[in-house]
Amino acid sequence: MNDQDLIKIAAEFGNPVYVYNAEKIKSQYLRLTNAFSKVKQLRINYAVKALSNISILKLFKGLGSGLDTVSIQEVQLGLKAGFDPSRIIYTPNGVSLEEIEEASKLGVQINIDNLSILEQFGTRHPKVPVCIRINPHVMAGGNSNISVGHIDSKFGISIHQIPHLLRIVENTGMNINGIHMHTGSDILDIEVFLYASEILFDTAKHFKDLEFLDFGSGFKVPYKEGDIETDIEELGEKLTKKFKSFCKEYGRELTLTFEPGKFLVSESGKFVVRVNVIKQTTSTVFAGVDSGFNHLIRPMFYGSQHVIRNISNPAGKERFYSVVGYICETDTFATNRRIAEIKEGDLLCFSNAGGYCFSMASNYNSRYRPAEVLWYNGEAHLIRKRETFEDLVRNLVEIDLENL
């Protein structure tokens, strides 16, 4: 999928448009499974929330992946995509007992992350196997928005509460079949991850009927030049060793599970936008594009730096630009960025647009959400239509105020 392909896709399906390269998703999936090829039972559960288009879910099904879901709606999407419920884990945070019961009725693996719900669920459904999400209190990365293992995180059951957890399990007679952790989206240091995994192993020793250990995700991918990415191969080698020796000690072969989102889809995605206006101020050259944080919120929300290329003029002389959106609010994609000379009408392409981009899009400013295209076997396939005015007003109820 090269620049010319992207230009053709924008011509055919309009812009802005998200384009995902199936080959890249596949190669990332294989990279991960290869790194853990010595583990007898490996399970990859793709984290739906990163990119939840049903055709993407079907692509993962074809690769042999399961799904990690965080809402009943994601569970339903997974089932609609044809996944067997046994291949779906449901890992919600802060949802009601009723929703967890509903998911459980659909037959998916339940993962519970607080003692209150654990006690209620275990009391009512002692026979349903449940996985437990622990918080190992390990900081992975420095951005407090995305590191979820620290002491005041809302995620997981603190490892300091294990005695209480064990009491609940004993009192209810429930069956714990998995232990889970997900320490956030920034594994830079493999030693930190391995340290957290030791805590997971220590916790697991308390439970006699485990089937799997879920190490979550947080694998880092490069966004810009010089970024570090998680060394999956090194992690594979080191964690496999520890996992094998744990299984030996535990006396049973367990399944090793991961649930990556970003690692699998981030780099597969490109977001193509058109430049509406070039505007020079006293200090800056702005390139204003036909999109905004309604379509791609990561730069404004997390300070993410997506590489932006001018695919209409890739060999042009580089100049400094601030790339901004059309939302009536501060809406900055990039500040003072070196980009090949931009003219009005040029197409810009954002990299790393596969994970947490479309899935976080909104209709703010009453704009349509863009189309999504899957590049598969050398061809472009529309997998989501661009919205229309009909979509914007579908659920609106116009009441007759004058006659009320």
Ligand SMILES: *Cc1c(COP(=O)(O)O)cnc(C)c1O
């Ligand atoms: C979001 C999420 C993931 C995926 O995280 P990535 O950083 O995208 O790999 C995995 N597990 C859970 C429970 C999540 O909430």
